[in-house]
Every structure is written in C-alpha cells, then in structure tokens.
Amino acid sequence: MEVFIKMTVLIQEKMNELKREYQELKNNKKVDPVTNRILDLDYNANMRINKIVDFYNRLKKIEIPNEYQNVTMTDDIYKKYMDFKNIWFFGKSGTGKTREAYKIYIKTLVNFKTAKIVNEYDLLENHKIYLQKYLLIIDDVGVLQNKFEKEKIFGIYFNIIDYRNKKGLTTVFTSKHDIKDFLVKVADFDIELAHSLKSRLQGNYKKEFKGEDYRGLK
Secondary structure: OOOEEOOOHHHHHHHHHHHHHHHHHHHOOOEOOOOOOEOOOOHHHHHHHHHHHHHHHHHHOOOEEHHHOOOOOOHHHHHHHHOOOEEEEEEOOOOOHHHHHHHHHHHHHHOOOOEEEEOHHHHHHHOHHHOOOOEEEEEEEOOOOOHHHHHHHHHHHHHHHHHHHHHOOEEEEEEOOOHHHHHHHHHHHOHHHHHHHHHHHOOOEEEEEOOOOOOOOO
16 A cells, blocks of 8 residues: 655755745835835736745645655756657566656646646546646556456557647656567557557657666565
8 A cells, every 4th residue: 555645855845945935025025215115016926926825735735655755856857858758668567667757747746737647547437637738647558457458448548649749748658568569469459550559659768677676576
C-alpha cells in the first residue's frame, strides 16, 4: 500500500517562492504624496496576489507517494524532456522509470500546468478525460493480460498518441517493454495498427533504465 504525502522538495521550494512573492506584493504599497495615506494595491497587483493564493492552495492539495518525496529536476533537463511529444522509459521493475516520470510530473505541476499519472485500467475506464492534459504519464504500459482488454487498450493508445501529437502535448510512458517489443504485441492483434503507432512514435525520446531494483524487491 502506497503512503502519500502532501509535500516534496520541489513543491516546498515553489510554495516558499510564492510566499516570498506574496509578501513582497503586500509590502510594496504606495503612499499618496499629498495625504501620506497608504494606497490600495493596484488591479494588476491584486490579480497576481489572487493567482498566488490559488496556486499555493492547489499545491497544498497535491499528494505524492512517499518514496518520491525527495525527487528533484533541473529546469534544463525538464525543458529537454518537454521538447519531445512522446517519452518512453523502459526497464525492469524498480530501476527508476516511475521515479523519473514523477520528477517530470512534479516539475510540471510547480510550473502551474496540468498533469496526470494514470495506468491502463484508468484508460479503459475513460481515456478521453485525460487527452487535454499538458502532461500525461501512463505508468506500466503492457500489464493487461485479458485478450479483450489488450485489444481495446491498443486502440486507446492510438487515439491518445494521435490526438496529443497533433496538439503538441507531451506523453510519458513507463514500461517493462521496449517500444519494439510493445509494437510486436500490438501486431499480434492488428498489424496495421502497429504500423500506425510506430509511425507516430518515431523520432521521440526513449531511455532504458538498468540496474538492480532500488526498492530492494525480488
């Protein structure tokens, strides 16, 4: 059972930054040169304060699994990732695929963008509600075993990738399987669909995670 926390290093840093900006705006009041009366903040300052409060409250509500509490990512690495429409992390369990995905996820949230992490069961239930997210992370691609579910999920993957590619939105996949192995599984059901997916995944970023299970799992 995952233990969730409401704070990570990146989120705490962003919340502290918002606190400082909030105080600076509140303290930056102007004085009427004639009456020496402290003037109310102007419209733009009040709008920014409202946005800061909204953003701060949204960050407070974010829940992250405890094992990813200390993840962090530099702006440069984040920007390099987000230059790609599709990112494929693959490797054995416990080698850091989901951990890396969470770094991108949290960094996106603190940049005030929409992001969602889902699995294949979430997609089967209703994939359309995730199509517009600025960042979509699909964790554990290829875990479904039921023949009907696998056939359905392959079609859903095509819809997601095709739609989000056209919109220029980034999708991250984590899987035990390389893209080639995944496409072979798709071809077993529908070879034309496999070719269509391959053409939409070409030229994007993939990274293999190697090593022992960092969680100590057997």
